[in-house]
Amino acid sequence: MSTPPQTMQAYRASLLHFHADPAFDEKAYAWHEDGLLIVEDGKVKAAGDYAALAPTLPPNAAVQDMRGHLITPGFIDTHLHYPQTDMIASPSPGLLPWLETYTFPTERRFEDPAHARATAEFFLDELLRCGTTTAVVYCTVHPQSVDAFFEASEARNLRMVAGKVLMDRHCPDFLRDLEGGVGDSAALIDKWHKRGRQLYAITPRFAPTSTDAQLRATAELAKAYPDTFIQTHVSENKDECKWVGELHPQARSYLDVYERFGLMRPRALFGHCIWLDDEDFARMAATGSAAAVCPTSNLFLGSGLFDFEKADGARTLLSLGTDVGAGTSFSMLQTMNEAYKVARLKGSYLPALRMFYLATLGAARAMGLEGTIGSLAPGAEADFVVLDPKATPLMARRTAQLESLEELLFAFALLGDDRSVKATYSAGKLVHTR
Incomplete structure (x- = not known):
């Protein structure tokens, strides 16, 4: 009996996505410093703390270890x-x-x-x-x-x-x-x-x-x-x-x-x-x-x-x-x-949090596509980006001295460019890698 093709992927990294506008809601975002993103059939199945989600994975499931990187919606x-x-x-x-x-x-x-x-x-x-x-x-x-x-x-x-x-x-x-x-x-x-x-x-x-x-x-x-x-x-x-x-x-x-x-x-x-x-x-x-x-x-x-x-x-x-x-x-x-x-x-x-919101969930809301793109919520299309805080010598030096999530995002926004993008995924498929 043949084994069905593997349709689930899992990625371990820091995770950030939004459910509200940070300008109007102090609890607008979900941040998991050691997070796990689970993708199935091109859509997000789950995103949360690694410790909580790892036990839910099937036996022998492969987890791509991207620790030290940040995953956000595309x-x-x-x-x-x-x-x-x-x-x-x-x-x-x-x-x-x-x-x-x-x-x-x-x-x-x-x-x-x-x-x-x-x-x-x-x-x-x-x-x-x-x-x-x-x-x-x-x-x-x-x-x-x-x-x-x-x-x-x-x-x-x-x-x-x-x-x-x-x-x-x-x-x-x-x-x-x-x-x-x-x-x-x-x-x-x-x-x-x-x-x-x-x-x-x-x-x-x-x-x-x-x-x-x-x-x-x-x-x-x-x-x-x-x-x-x-x-x-x-x-x-x-x-x-x-x-x-x-x-x-x-x-x-x-x-x-x-x-x-x-x-x-x-x-x-x-x-x-x-x-x-x-x-x-x-x-x-x-x-x-x-x-x-x-x-x-x-x-x-x-x-x-x-x-x-x-x-x-x-x-x-x-x-x-x-x-x-x-x-x-x-x-x-x-x-x-x-x-x-x-x-x-x-x-x-x-704030950098607001800028990342505007480039993800804020844009999806502006387009009437909340729930489809712009977040890592279950059921959303698995479009996401893997960002490297050490992409350049200057970024590596700056991000080695961070004291908050806001400082990390601000470094990406003010010092980052295409070199900061380690990988891009569309509908769960790798479509660019640096």
Whole structure:
């Protein structure tokens, strides 16, 4: 009689995951200094103290000994552009000239499916190298750019969200949607949304590049597919905000343009949100919409500083995004680094615990995927990352003198990058090792 294949894996390391936001709950997280993570059939079976869980393992079960390392849920990046991979670190005096000079010409190349697939392959490998297991991704106006991305993601069995950009004005003719823009999106939703671990995001680029007719059609599409995501940009740059005011004089604010068209709802993710006022943040909270905070790109383009205090005052759902290619790193640890500094410059303080929350469970909540990703709770998909506190000589020296969990996480956030990621797992399978 043949032995059935082994479907259970166990990992011994320090474990950290969240069940609430540390900004509002002192008991928001579970920390097991000597922990055991048990995975079965691609999902978390249990996570807790090694001493308590080890006796529950089957006889002769293999335990991977990763003591000295930290296991957290895989990082979740809620805002980035895979077609901009090749133009990362492109110089420009601001957002709008950066779009004209680099972004639009780069995105034109994605009419070629082979180029799109090659870029998607590299992009996903880079995310996994940085410990990011889920991302909310902009493709281009070309449907083939979406197919290329999802094909590459599906081959790796990753939990990814992506969508075709909708854009029918104020852009080069070679990137302008014709009548088929929203229709193409509907066809892509039918093809890819909830196929395996793939999910679809309806993706108007930003209000200035969609006519009223396209925004209305986009809202109808979102209404027809209520469990899809919506992703777009809002209030990133003062010049952009002024432009939107001229295009939509009847709207109270830039964000109000989207609400007037019915594009604010759960699973709607708004990139940047720098120049929102109190009423805007209140509307985001009331509609279940979420902010994707992109500190690296906001500093790179000189767009401004996100106001964490104002957002928290409204209890707005928050997450972090790298915003590659305006963002200058795929690493969520580097993104935490910049988020910390942005908060300090705005007069507030982001503890490392909060930053790790925003990159895991906070992002899952912003996406309406709590219970599926973002934690080590039983039943969650086994997407997790193994972090090495001795990844560099400087980190090894600093982490040899720790006095608290907060100091350990702060060292990862301020000193860490892709080198800190020893291994990345998706649905229980090793998908990157250093």
